[in-house]
Structure formats: C-alpha cells, structure tokens
Amino acid sequence: MWRTLLAISSTLLMIGSIEAAQVYKWVDAQGVTHFSAQPPTTGEADALTLKPAPGISGSSGSSSGADAVNNPQQQIIDQKIKQEIKQTEKQREDYCKSARTNLAQLRNNPRVMVEAGRGEMRRLTEEERQQRISETEFAIHKNCD
Structure with a gap:
C-alpha cells in the first residue's frame, strides 16, 4: 500500500512541471488504483491527459516549462x-x-x-x-x- 501512496504522491508533486502529459490510471486485481506514465503490461487502463497546473497568484499570466525547471x-x-x-x-x-x-x-x-x-x-x-x-x-x- 505504501508503494501506491508513494506513486500517487510522486505523480501529484510532479504535475507542476508536466505540460499536458499522458497518464494512465488502472485498478489492479486487489482493487488498488494506480497512476503511471506507462500503461500496465496487462489489463485495461484509462488514459488521462493532464493539463498544466494553474499559475501561482501574483505571477505573470503565462508560464512555461522553463519556469518550472528554474x-x-x-x-x-x-x-x-x-x-x-x-x-x-x-x-x-x-x-x-x-x-x-x-x-x-x-x-x-x-x-x-x-x-x-x-x-x-x-x-x-x-x-x-x-x-x-x-x-x-x-x-x-x-x-x-
């Protein structure tokens, strides 16, 4: 279970630096929901397209991937x-x-x-x-x- 929580929290933390990335969501045989950049090797997965995170208030209206890196x-x-x-x-x-x-x-x-x-x-x-x-x-x- 800790692996699932780590995977989800890691995914959520990295969303800020991802620009419209493809993420796959699936449920394993034990009923645990997983999120990953790669689809599972077996079974079906829902493809989710993530939108860029909203900008921080007080910053300029446009943000780029370079801003996240810097x-x-x-x-x-x-x-x-x-x-x-x-x-x-x-x-x-x-x-x-x-x-x-x-x-x-x-x-x-x-x-x-x-x-x-x-x-x-x-x-x-x-x-x-x-x-x-x-x-x-x-x-x-x-x-x-």
Whole structure:
C-alpha cells in the first residue's frame, strides 16, 4: 500500500512541471488504483491527459516549462522525489532478492522448519510448503519481473 501512496504522491508533486502529459490510471486485481506514465503490461487502463497546473497568484499570466525547471522550490521537490524513487527501488530490489532466496530454500529443502510460537519450531507439511512456494512465486512475478 505504501508503494501506491508513494506513486500517487510522486505523480501529484510532479504535475507542476508536466505540460499536458499522458497518464494512465488502472485498478489492479486487489482493487488498488494506480497512476503511471506507462500503461500496465496487462489489463485495461484509462488514459488521462493532464493539463498544466494553474499559475501561482501574483505571477505573470503565462508560464512555461522553463519556469518550472528554474523554480528552486520545484527543483527541491524534484530532488526529493528522485531520492524517494531511488529508496523505493532499493527496497524493492532487497525484497526481490530475499523472495528469490526464500523460494530457492523452499524448493530445495523438503524439510522446512518454521517458528510455531513461543520459540518452538515445527516442520512444514508438504502441502504448506507447496502453498508457500506458489505464494512466493506469485509475489516475485507481481513485484520483481
């Protein structure tokens, strides 16, 4: 969910520097609404055309893309967004690496032990192990590919 909020907030912050840009809106299988500059690889998306943000009061009636680029506040916002995107990408890479490692462990070890509570360990049944394998494969496919 935090990825969705980050994507939406990043999109909204960057709108000020976008001149009539194309944005796609779609709802995933979990019912979460997404906004992106690229359409989703699968499924349908609504194409939205964004209009330039209204000018700041007290400024001249016409604004150009160069004004947004030269605006120090906009540059600070852009820099923060880039940092957030880098941080999110790093977290996604770490998650994917961990998920792939877990999947390899689940596939290669039929006797997987998990914590059962109070520090006790128990062995996963074959059915539970297969369920975790399919859940991990789905998560990797959804978030990493």
